[in-house]
Amino acid sequence: MMENIISFFNNIIPLSEKTLGLMSKVFISAELKKGEYFIRKGQFAKEIAFLEAGIVRAYYINNEGKEYNKTFFSAPAIIGSYASLISKSKNAVAQQALTDCKIWKASFHEIEKLSEGNFEIERLRRIIAENYFLSNEKKEIEMALLDAEERYLILQEEYPGIELKIPQYHIAYYLGISATQLSRIRNKMSR
Structure with missing residues (x-):
């Protein structure tokens, strides 16, 4: 069932049974078929997901219509438009399944509510955000140098x-x- 997501979170920060119980209430199992979108450009992000199986790309199209794959998410990973979630603005980078995918999705609003009263979830969110930032910076440096x-x-x-x-x-x-x-x-x- 949720063993993979629990293991993924526990590898980031060990979580108590109480916190795991709270998290299991907000994440629901879903699938993304090859070619389906987790989020499209221009939408407002409302969810995040744990990618349990499969590959998702985050990409954008420039003014000339040329596609650029910003990153790949290969299971296990967290997917979602973090910039749109935080800024409450429209998403700029679409996320599309390149293979059939199994995900566990959750309302970001529900995660935020859980974070208010739970230090472990707040810390987990911070570490995931920091890792996402580091990964983006690494890719930018690689592309430039x-x-x-x-x-x-x-x-x-x-x-x-x-x-x-x-x-x-x-x-x-x-x-x-x-x-x-x-x-x-x-x-x-x-x-």
């Missing part, structure tokens, strides 16, 4: 086996290169 081949090696390390699960053009979008460039890098590395 590393070449495509170096970024590809990091992708392989951070998301083992992802290339067998999603189309190659999504990996190219993530690396900020064309599918042709990705093919050249892969050919070069296979020699």
